[in-house]
Amino acid sequence: MSELATNLRVVWALGMRSIRQTFRRPQLMAPIVVFPTILLAIQTGGAGGAVNLPGFPPVQSFLQFMLAGAMMQSLMLAGNSGGIALAVDIEMGFTDRLFAAPISRYTIVLGRLAGTAALGLFAALWFLAIGLVFGAHIEGGVPGALLAIALVTATAMAVGGIGAAIALRTGSASVVQGLFPLVLVVLFLSSAFFPVELMIEPAQTIAEYNPLSFVVEGVREPIISGINASDTADALLAIAGIVVLGLVLSARALRHRLRVG
C-alpha cells in the first residue's frame, strides 16, 4: 500500500473515531447541536420583530435570517469541542499511541479535522432541516443549499485547525474549554446574529472586518436571496485565511509538542 493511501486510511480512521467520540460523549455533542438549537428557538421566538427594523435585509422570516448564524455557532463550537477532545487525548496519553506509529504526524491533526468537518456537515444539514420544517425558504434552491453546506463544512474544518493548534500547544483540555466564551464573543462581533448595518460602533467596525462575517454572508445569501458570486468568493477567501492560520499554528504547535514530549 502506498504511503499516501496509508495516510488517507489513517485520516479516515481517526476522523471516524472523532465522530464516534463526539456522539458517545454528550458533553461534546451538546454545544454543537443542543445549545445552538435552543438559542435559535429563543431568538426567533423572542426577537422575530427585528425583521421590521429599517435597514434589516429583506428576508422571508427571522428564522431564515438566523439559520446561517446558528450554523456558525454550531461549527465554531464543533471546532472548540474538537480542540477539547484532542487536548483530552494528549492528557490521557492517547496521542502517544498515534505519535509512536509510523505515520505522518500531520495525519493526526488532519484526522481530527476530518471529524470536525463531518460535524460541520451534520450541523449544516440539521439547521437546514429545522429551517425547512419550520417554513423557511432556501431561496437559492438545491444549489444554494449545497453551497451553504459546503461552506459550513469547510469552515468547521478551518476553525477546527485553530482549536487543534491550541490543544497541541497547551495540551490542556481546561485551557481549550476556557476559550468557549471567546468563541461567543467572536460570534456576537460578527454578522451571525444581527445585520452589521444595524450595529453600533465599535461593534459595527469590528464585525465588518471579522472574517467570520464574510463566511456568514457567504452562507446566508444562498438562503435568503440566492447564490451571489461576490459573497461566495469573499467567504472562500476568509475560509482560506482561517485554514492557513490554523495550519501554520498547528504545524508550529506540533513541532513544539514533539520537542517537549
Add this chain to the structure above:
Amino acid sequence: MAASTAIAVEGLERAFDEVLAVQGIDLEVGEGEIYGFLGPNGAGKTTTVRMLTTLLLPTGGRATVAGHDVVGEARSVRASIGVALQEAALDPLMTGRELIRLQATLQGLPGAEGRRRADDLLERVDLVAAADRRVGTYSGGMQRRLDLAAALVHEPRVLFLDEPTTGLDPVSRKTIWEEVRALNDEGTTVFLTTQYLEEADQLADNVGIIDSGRIVAEGTPASLKTEIGHPHIRLQIEEGSIAEAEEICGRIGPLLPPVDGRTVLVEVEHGAADIPRVVRALDEASIAVGSLELVRPSLDDVFVAKTGYHLEHEGEESGEDEEAVTA
C-alpha cells in the same frame, strides 16, 4: 555494535530546562532479550523510553533501535517497535475491537489483515467476550492486556513496556508476565521498565538500574547479586533498645540501611554459621528477637548497594503509582 543488537544507546541525554533527567546513559540490548530497566519514580526510566520510542527528542548522545537511529530514522524505528506506555493510554469511549483495528490501521495493515489480527490478538489476551464493550468498563488488568495486544498488532521486533504491571493485582500481574515470557519465546526483544524488583528478577535476562538519570548497575540478575556478595540477617527486635541491638550487630558485620524502626539488617560473612553468634550476643544484652531470617542477596540488596536506599512501593493494593524511597 554486534549484528544481534536490538537497542544500542550511547551517552543519551535529555534536559528539561536546567534539569538533566537522563545524564548520558549507555546500554545495549541483544536481539531476543528481555531487558529490565529498574528504578524509582523520577529516575529517568520513562524519559529514556520516550526517547527510544521517538516520542521525545534527546538533547545529547545517540540511540538506535532495530538498527535505526531514533532521531534520523524515526519512522523506521516506529515501524519496528510496539509500545505500551505507563498508564495504558486507551480511549475509554472506544471498544476493545475498535482500538486494535485502529492500531492496525496506524501500522499500515490492510483492512482484512487488520481485522484478522485484531480477532487473533483479542483471543490471545482473552478479551473476546469483552471485545465490543467500551474500554471504560474494563478492569485495570483487562486494559493492560488490551494495551499489550494493541502493541503487538504488527508483530514488532522490539516491544517497549513501560511499567506494564504497576497498580495491578497479583493475578493480573502474573498474567502479564506469562504473556511477556511467551512473546519473548517467540523471538520478540522486550525492553521493560519496572519499579518492581521481583518483576525484573522474574523476567529479565539483563537488568539496568537507573537512579537520578544515571545507570548505576547493569548485568544479569544473578551476576549483580553475586557482585553484592554476602547474605544478611534480618532481625525483628521485639523487646529492648534498637540502638543497642544495632551497636551489637554492628560489631559482627556491617549494618544495612534499616527498613523500619524495629528491624536490624546485618551483613554476615559466613551465612547461617553466623546466626548463633548474633543470637547469643543479643541474648546476653537481654534483647528479645521476635523473628530472624537469613536473606540471600536479592536485587533489592543490589539496589541498596548501588543507590544507598531501598526501592519500596506504596499504594500497590489501591492501584496507585506512588512509591517511597527511604534514605
